[in-house]
Structures are given as C-alpha cells and as structure tokens.
Amino acid sequence: MRTEDVLSVSHSTPQFIAVLCRSRSISVALRTQRNWLNRQFVGLRQRLSDGDNVICAEGYMWELERRGYVKSGSFTPEVVLDHPERVTSLHKEFVHAGSDVVEAFTYYGHREKLRAVGRDNEMEQLNRTALSLARGVADKHDCLMAGGLSNTTIYDPDGGPANDQIRMVFREQVEWAVKAGADYIIGETFNDLGEAKLALEAIQKYGNGAPAVITLAAYFPDMTTDDVPIPQALRELEQLGADVVGLNCGRGPQTMLPLLREARKVCKGPVAALPVVFRTTPKEKTWQSLTDPMTGKHAFPLDMSPLQCSRTEIRSFAQEARDLGIQYIGLCCGNSSFYIREVAEVYGRRPPSCQYTPDIRHSMSCGEIDKMAPHVKKVNQYMHGLSLNK
Numbered sequence: 001m002r003t004e005d006v007l008s009v010s011h012s013t014p015q016f017i018a019v020l021c022r023s024r025s026i027s028v029a030l031r032t033q034r035n036w037l038n039r040q041f042v043g044l045r046q047r048l049s050d051g052d053n054v055i056c057a058e059g060y061m062w063e064l065e066r067r068g069y070v071k072s073g074s075f076t077p078e079v080v081l082d083h084p085e086r087v088t089s090l091h092k093e094f095v096h097a098g099s100d101v102v103e104a105f106t107y108y109g110h111r112e113k114l115r116a117v118g119r120d121n122e123m124e125q126l127n128r129t130a131l132s133l134a135r136g137v138a139d140k141h142d143c144l145m146a147g148g149l150s151n152t153t154i155y156d157p158d159g160g161p162a163n164d165q166i167r168m169v170f171r172e173q174v175e176w177a178v179k180a181g182a183d184y185i186i187g188e189t190f191n192d193l194g195e196a197k198l199a200l201e202a203i204q205k206y207g208n209g210a211p212a213v214i215t216l217a218a219y220f221p222d223m224t225t226d227d228v229p230i231p232q233a234l235r236e237l238e239q240l241g242a243d244v245v246g247l248n249c250g251r252g253p254q255t256m257l258p259l260l261r262e263a264r265k266v267c268k269g270p271v272a273a274l275p276v277v278f279r280t281t282p283k284e285k286t287w288q289s290l291t292d293p294m295t296g297k298h299a300f301p302l303d304m305s306p307l308q309c310s311r312t313e314i315r316s317f318a319q320e321a322r323d324l325g326i327q328y329i330g331l332c333c334g335n336s337s338f339y340i341r342e343v344a345e346v347y348g349r350r351p352p353s354c355q356y357t358p359d360i361r362h363s364m365s366c367g368e369i370d371k372m373a374p375h376v377k378k379v380n381q382y383m384h385g386l387s388l389n390k
Helices: 003-010 011-020 026-041 044-049 062-064 084-097 111-118 119-141 161-179 191-206 230-239 255-266 311-324 336-346 352-356 375-382
Strands: 056-059 102-104 144-150 185-192 210-215 244-248 271-274 328-331
Touching: 003 026, 011 328, 011 375, 044 056, 056 336, 056 375, 062 328, 084 102, 084 119, 084 336, 084 352, 102 119, 111 119, 111 161, 111 191, 119 144, 144 161, 144 191, 161 191, 185 191, 191 210, 191 328, 210 271, 230 244, 230 255, 244 255, 255 271, 255 311, 311 328, 311 336, 311 375, 328 336
Parallel strands: 056 328, 102 144, 144 185, 185 210, 210 244, 244 271, 271 328
Antiparallel strands: none
C-alpha cells in the first residue's frame, strides 16, 4: 500500500486500523498518521495557545553566503535553483539542532530583487522549489513548515505605484506558499510599519486562513522608518490580527532585549525574538553599524567574523527571553546550528544534536588539569602561556 493511500483514508478508527492491517509497512502508515495529526491539530496557533514555545531557526541567507552559495551584496537566493541540496542540508542541520520550523528560503526571492540579478524569469520556479524543499524536510521530521515574505526594498511611505507592486509581490508568494501546504507564513525584516501591514494584509487575504508571524527590524532610534515607536507598531500589527509579532534581524541580543521588554508590556499575545548573532552595543545598536575592534572600520557586511556572539552569550539571551515570556524564539543572520542548539536546550529541548553538546572535561587543552598526566599537563601549560612553576 502506498503512503498516499493511507492519506486518502478517513481518520476514523475502524477505517484507519483496516489500512494498517493491509499496509506492507505499518511504520509508514503510523508516521503518516502522526504527520497528518501534527499539521492539522498541533499547528502554530494551537501550540502557542497551549502555552508551548516554538523555536524557529532563521539566517539562511547569511549562513549560505558564508558557505559560498549566496552572493554578498544582492543576497538573493539563487542557491535554491543552483544547489538545492545545500538548502536541504541546512534545513536538516537546523532541525537536528532543535528548530521546530523549516522556513522556506524565499527571502529576497521576489520579483524586484531577482530582477536586479537578471533572474526574475525564474521567480516562480525558485519559490515553488524552495517551498517544496522545506515541505519535504518538515514532513520527514514532523516539523512546521513556514512560507516567507520579506521587505521588498521599494516601499514608499507616501504610497503610489511602488506599493501596488509590493501587493502583487506578496500575493504571489502567499499563494505559492498556500499551494505548497505551508503551515503558516512569516513576514519579516520590515523597517516600515506600512510595509509590514501590506504583508499581513496579503496573508489574511490570500493565505487561506494560515497564521501570520510578522516581525520588524529595529534600527535606531527605537522607531520604524515610517516614524512609529517599535512597541506601538507591534501592538498595531497584533490588533490587526497577526498571530505573533516581534523583532528579527537588525539588532543583536544585547540591544534587542530592551525593546522586547517594552513590547512585552504592550502586546497581549505571543512575541517573537530572532536577533542577529553579533555583539551589538548601546553605542552601535545594529549590526550594520558595528565597527571592527582592531581597525575601527565598519565591519558590515564582509568583516563581521570578529563580532560574532559566543555560545555563552546566546545561551544567556535565550535564558532572558524565556524568563521574559518570549514564546516564539530563534536566531537570524549569523545563526548556525550550534547556536540554535543553545536556544533549544535553554527552552527545555533535547534535540538529536545534544548528543554532541560539548563536554570539556575530556579536553587536553581545557579539561581537568589535576587529572592530567605530567607531560599532558606541561602541554596544557604551554598552550595557555602559563609558567611551569605555577
């Protein structure tokens, strides 16, 4: 019996048992049933309503650029068509590390950005492929799959033809996400409240009831670029019907947390937090404003490596976010699988990659020195520049 035969059966008990009895592979039938139940009855809204947390790994653009499959500058996702296996692999890595969500890599996969790199004729193919890749991994691992909208870079606060183009862009991407079976749709990295509203409007109008997660990118001052205080903007989006509102990108953990505290005061529902994984400060609140501590030059976008957060910093952020009541948590640009594992562990998860959680007791360079053999202890002291007499 084929998997699709199992799917076609009514899920009333007698019929489903009959299918199991006839199935050549009971395990396939059980897994199919479990997947179906998860998508239908334990979706995003239900999880959050039940008080559960949702971990969403983002940062595909930056991580794939770091691996040599996205071009810095345009940051468009041609890798979906040129090297789909790399996208699938990263989806799997993030799930292995604890992500509850597989987000389709459609960020900047819209008409305006793809036109700039001469690939707008492949836009539909790119979006459908990205959604299919994400759906496949999500189904295999019983995860939620999210479609994605992003800032278009052409929004005009004064209205006009550009915003009509944006409406068309969002409609296309939402409709493709619905056809691909997205469990919910993310609208992210909006610096203008007005463009975020257009994204939410498109999800509500064309999303066939799909939940909407809308996140803003906070720069500084603590205002949208159409001059609305960030907490007020988030509350407006919530009142308009977004299932989750919050912040992504823009700021690192240290400078995102104060805004999250303010948002938590005014927002009534679930709040999202997905910072970049860089050491932003009160003086340099955004990752775009960071300077290299050695040269004093602006580091963005090519020289960000010296400014990466440590694992300890990400764990500390996750602890503060958890204590603040952030239900929808993740990481954005700069994210890698070992970082999302830190978040997952803080939120009480034990994903498969926890098998490889560090245990430095067994390290020659920083383990328990009193238990080391004399020569190993000497090597350890040389490594750390310690006097042999100490």
